[in-house]
Amino acid sequence: MNSTEEKPTKSATGKRKRFTIKDFLHGKILESPFLKKNIPFMIYMVFVALIYIDNRFRVELLLKEQIALSNEIKELKYEAITTSSELMKKSRQSEVVNKVQEHNIGLEVLTTPPRPIKVKQ
Numbered sequence: 001m002n003s004t005e006e007k008p009t010k011s012a013t014g015k016r017k018r019f020t021i022k023d024f025l026h027g028k029i030l031e032s033p034f035l036k037k038n039i040p041f042m043i044y045m046v047f048v049a050l051i052y053i054d055n056r057f058r059v060e061l062l063l064k065e066q067i068a069l070s071n072e073i074k075e076l077k078y079e080a081i082t083t084s085s086e087l088m089k090k091s092r093q094s095e096v097v098n099k100v101q102e103h104n105i106g107l108e109v110l111t112t113p114p115r116p117i118k119v120k121q
Helices: 021-026 033-037 039-090 092-102
Strands: 004-011 016-020
Touching: 004 033, 004 092, 039 092
Parallel strands: none
Antiparallel strands: 004 016
């Protein structure tokens, strides 16, 4: 085959005609019976390719969203740990006594253990 020839096809006389690059550039290859016969298949392949491209795009968006959400979860976990440790620090008896003394509420720490109250019915 010559480097300028494309595909052989049959002409009206029954001889095989070869497509050249010149025929391809002029669009004569679009007139071939092989191409006309396979147009539905080509349309199907273009449709499948578009679906594939769309699927890939959506997966990339979902992966970006998943990474952002996992980072947000990490930050929220750190914030929850920090908040719970601050709460534990503030709820210690010594911290509560200091806060009560700062605000002069008038409460004192018990020196004797509490007694149960008995109610008579």
